[in-house]
Amino acid sequence: MNQNYKRILLKLSGEALMGQYEFGIDSDVLAQTATEVVKQQQSGTQVALVIGGGNIFRGAGLAQGGIDRVSADQMGMLATVMNALAMQDAIKKQGVNCRVMSALKIDQLGEEYSALKAREFLSEGEVVIFAAGTGNPYFTTDTAASLRAIEIEADLLLKATKVDGIYDSDPMKNPDAKRYDQLGFDEAIAKELGVMDLTAMVLCRENKMPLCVFNMFETGALDKIVNGDKVSGTLVIPE
Numbered sequence: 378m379n380q381n382y383k384r385i386l387l388k389l390s391g392e393a394l395m396g397q398y399e400f401g402i403d404s405d406v407l408a409q410t411a412t413e414v415v416k417q418q419q420s421g422t423q424v425a426l427v428i429g430g431g432n433i434f435r436g437a438g439l440a441q442g443g444i445d446r447v448s449a450d451q452m453g454m455l456a457t458v459m460n461a462l463a464m465q466d467a468i469k470k471q472g473v474n475c476r477v478m479s480a481l482k483i484d485q486l487g488e489e490y491s492a493l494k495a496r497e498f499l500s501e502g503e504v505v506i507f508a509a510g511t512g513n514p515y516f517t518t519d520t521a522a523s524l525r526a527i528e529i530e531a532d533l534l535l536k537a538t539k540v541d542g543i544y545d546s547d548p549m550k551n552p553d554a555k556r557y558d559q560l561g562f563d564e565a566i567a568k569e570l571g572v573m574d575l576t577a578m579v580l581c582r583e584n585k586m587p588l589c590v591f592n593m594f595e596t597g598a599l600d601k602i603v604n605g606d607k608v609s610g611t612l613v614i615p616e
């Protein structure tokens with residue numbers, strides 16, 4: 378049993394699932410990610426997931442192409458449902474019960490979201506994937522991840538992304554950017570450090586939800602973080 382975190386919420390960007398492709402899902406990445414999740418579940422940590430949809434559709438991009446923003450965001454939310462179904466399958470194939478709970482009603486594909494039910498499923502050892510973001514347009518899956526982490530009373534929100542933490546400026550644009558090992562929400566919000574959207578950050582700050590940003594391609598990183606071992610990543614702590 379991991380001593381540090383009993384229940385975690387892991388946010389994966391949709392783009393991370395693309396792996397070597399330019400669109401869609403790389404089955405190797407899917408299986409590797411499922412293995413890391415299953416490892417946590419089997420060592421006694423309760424794991425909930427939020428997966429983005431950027432590997433399929435992003436509302437803002439579709440809207441730029443002329444689709445009404447609300448419809449475009451609904452398409453984005455449906456993309457997160459597709460990713461959730463793929464991950465559910467990959468986790469189940471490794472012998473672990475996994476449930477999709479959707480913020481939009483899609484009865485045949487997953488059940489309607491309920492925080493109380495989600496907590497029960499997690500307590501019973503199921504992995505729970507929260508699909509369709511918050512269910513509302515103009516939001517992101519980062520915000521959905523913060524909200525769900527708070528609602529299910531997670532001990533930690535983890536954002537797995539392409540970079541290995543939060544820097545003082547975007548490391549993809551500035552090669553001299555410096556990474557924080559740790560910082561407070563006030564500083565992250567005041568400096569508008571772009572790794573997570575502000576709505577998500579503010580929700581975490583107001584509800585004292587600690588956040589860890591790490592590189593999802595670093596094998597074993599999730600395990601180390603949950604066990605309190607050092608990885609290159611950034612911990613954002615509530616003040």
Ligand SMILES: Nc1ncnc2c1ncn2[C@@H]1O[C@H](COP(=O)(O)OP(=O)(O)O)[C@@H](O)[C@H]1O
Nearest residue numbers: 390538539542543544545546547549570571572
């Ligand atoms: N201060 C910062 N620290 C770290 N990453 C940042 C920062 N500002 C912007 N970013 C960018 O945020 C991205 C991570 O966010 P993510 O939500 O995974 O990607 P996307 O917004 O493409 O879905 C990184 O690829 C990085 O380029």
Ligand SMILES: O=c1ccn([C@@H]2O[C@H](COP(=O)(O)OP(=O)(O)O)[C@@H](O)[C@H]2O)c(=O)[nH]1
Nearest residue numbers: 391429430431436450453510511516517518
């Ligand atoms: O609460 C939400 C969450 C997501 N989305 C839509 O779903 C898309 C995919 O989510 P996101 O961009 O957060 O995915 P990621 O960048 O993590 O892959 C977004 O662009 C939005 O169009 C939304 O409308 N409401």
